[in-house]
Amino acid sequence: GKDKELIRGSWESLGKNKVPHGVIMFSRLFELDPALLTLFNYNTNCGSTQDCLSSPQFLEHVTKVMLVIDAAVSHLDDLHSLEDFLLNLGRKHQAVGVNTQSFAVVGESLLYMLQCSLGQAYTAPLRQAWLNMYSIVVAAMSRGWAK
Numbered sequence: 392g393k394d395k396e397l398i399r400g401s402w403e404s405l406g407k408n409k410v411p412h413g414v415i416m417f418s419r420l421f422e423l424d425p426a427l428l429t430l431f432n433y434n435t436n437c438g439s440t441q442d443c444l445s446s447p448q449f450l451e452h453v454t455k456v457m458l459v460i461d462a463a464v465s466h467l468d469d470l471h472s473l474e475d476f477l478l479n480l481g482r483k484h485q486a487v488g489v490n491t492q493s494f495a496v497v498g499e500s501l502l503y504m505l506q507c508s509l510g511q512a513y514t515a516p517l518r519q520a521w522l523n524m525y526s527i528v529v530a531a532m533s534r535g536w537a538k
């Protein structure tokens with residue numbers, strides 16, 4: 392449908408430049424909730440956004456996030472095929488101290504990145520299409536917190 396076209400069309404160029412776009416997203420995330428910096432406890436201390444951005448492991452995580460989004464975009468026709476993967480991914484995030492409420496802020500940061508990168512092409516229907524897909528991903532990850 393229309394949602395899938397909007398998502399695929401907008402991801403076409405963004406997906407080719409994962410790290411810079413992921414950096415915009417995470418910089419926004421730390422602006423909205425600086426406490427999340429403390430969850431990235433790599434060898435390099437992520438004391439500030441700048442510290443984090445200069446940590447290779449942090450940039451690897453940025454890439455990992457973008458690859459999950461990439462997988463969701465590629466599986467728009469059968470998102471449920473990612474359910475087990477996403478449930479396990481949720482479990483890993485519970486283990487590192489992430490709270491499911493933080494995913495709302497991650498979603499806001501994703502939309503912010505899309506808005507910055509797409510300019511005029513960032514429309515209300517496009518925003519809604521991305522929110523719909525992101526909600527499915529987050530719902531699947533959140534099952535990793537159950538019990």
Ligand code: HEM
Binds near residue numbers: 431455457459483484
């Ligand atoms: C792993 C933190 C959101 C995808 C990790 C790790 C940490 C972390 C500390 C383990 C170390 C590492 O692999 O770098 C966070 C925080 C988040 C967040 C604080 C936001 C509040 C996300 C989101 C996605 C994601 C939204 C994808 C949709 C991944 C992946 C891994 C990972 C694929 C690797 C899991 C594995 O080792 O199998 N995350 N993460 N993360 N994260 Fe996140």
